[in-house]
Amino acid sequence: MAGVQDIFNGMAKEYDDLSDLWYSWLFSRLHYFIANKIIYREPLKKVLDIGCGTGFQSYLYSAAGYNVIGIDIANELLEVAKEKETGFNPDRVELFPEYFDYVAQYNQKIRNILKKKIGKIDYFPPKFYFGDAQNISYNDKKFDHINCCGSTLSFVPNHKKAISEMARVLKPGGTFLIEVEHKWNFNFLWYILDPIVRGKLQLNKSVRQGLKFLTKKFTRNIWINFPFGEYNKPINMNLKLFSAYSLKRDLMKYGLKVEKKYSIHALTNLIPCTFLDNLKPSKKLIFLFKILAQLEEKFPFYLPGSSLVLYGKKLK
Ligand SMILES: C[S@@+](CC[C@H](N)C(=O)[O-])C[C@H]1O[C@@H](n2cnc3c(N)ncnc32)[C@H](O)[C@@H]1O
Known part of the structure; x- marks a missing residue:
């Protein structure tokens, strides 16, 4: 776990500067889901944001009047999260810089949703503390909503322990x-293909890793071992890839029933993620990405994407 902590601490300064297509799309879509599917529909609540990082989602929930506590094991990300309080304007939510027009459009959509709530509510800035998802230091049944996004569970060694803590x-x-x-x-296709094209996709030079998907x-x-960050100087991290079936079953064991399933980077992932996680994407790449992104937005039914988003309820 120290590895994960150190790597995220090392990203603290650049974490919020999403000038690549991959993460700016991921977080634009995710934040819009949160605003549209949760904030818009649910009354004011106490929220625990597990693996809050620099507080993207914590600030989004609190802009709508929710009472938010964020926990994370990376102290330096928590410091960035706390510092944001000074400049944060709940009436004009902009969670990260608008390098691409779709980020600005999603920010505007989110602001429109929040406007319907703000005016009636008080804003409480989120509070941030050090805390491990596998051993949460709060009493049973304290929170009305749990947010655990940005792939946090994919970094946690024992995801079942973390799920049992969420449920508690x-x-x-x-x-x-x-x-x-x-x-x-x-x-998964790119993982299998990469050793064949001698690592040109920069995803996975090992045949063994590619075969894991099939065997x-x-x-x-x-x-898997995944190359995060810039194409030319990646940071390799261990990452758990979940099957929706297994994760839903693990959640259900603790009384957490999944009601809705969404995905992000379904069609956009026709371009390997390593090409999209590039701080200076070419005009051609942006053009192609936007076509796929617009199709993904319009797709009326669930397509498996590189991010799996599960919404549900704890059974009574
Ligand atoms: C990709 S970041 C996501 C942060 C934030 N939720 C977001 O969407 O920007 C993953 C976060 O999980 C945190 N994390 C990893 N293992 C954790 C654990 N065992 N307990 C709490 N946080 C953890 C990392 O420190 C990191 O901040």
């Missing part, structure tokens, strides 16, 4: 939103 601190009838790395999406049971989660 969530009130019966309370809701949760979990976003993790998904096993079944176009990336492990279809419904089993797998650990």
Whole structure:
């Protein structure tokens, strides 16, 4: 776990500066889901943001009047989160810089949703503390909603322990939103292809890693070694890719029933993620990405994407 902590601490300064297509799309879509599917529909609540990082989602919930506590094991990300309080304007939410027009459009959509709530409510800035998802230091049934996004569960060594902790601190009838790395999406093709094209996709030079997708049971989660960050100087981290079936079953064991499933980077992942996680994307790449992104937005039904987003309730 120290590895994960150190790597995220090392990203603290650049974490919020999303000038690549991959993460700016991921977080624009995710934040819009939160505003549209949760904030817009649910009354004011106590929220626990597990693996809050620099507080993207914590600030979003609190802009709508929710009472938010964020916990994380990376102290330096928590410091960035706390510092944001000074410049944060709940009436003009902009969670990260608008390098692409779709980020500005999603920010505007989110602001329109929040406007319907703000005016009636008080704003409480989120509070941030050091805390491990596998051993949460709060009493049972304290929170009305749990947010655990940005793939936090994919970095946690024992995700079942983290799920049992989520279930313990969530009130019966309370809701949760979990976003993790998904096993079944176009990336799995790129993993298998990369050793054949001699690592040109910069994803996976090892045949063994590619074969994991094919040799492990279809419904089993797998650990992979993933190159985060810039194409030319990646930071390799272990990452758990979840099968939706397994994760839903693990959640259900603790009384957390999934009601809705969404995905992000379904069609956009027709371009390997390593090309999209580039701080200076070419005009051609941006053009192609936007076509796929617009199609993904319009797709009326669930397509498996590289991010799996699960929303549900704790049974009473
Ligand atoms: C990709 S970041 C996501 C941060 C934030 N939720 C977001 O969406 O921007 C993953 C976060 O999980 C945190 N994390 C990893 N393992 C954790 C654990 N065992 N307990 C709490 N946080 C953890 C990392 O420190 C990091 O901040």
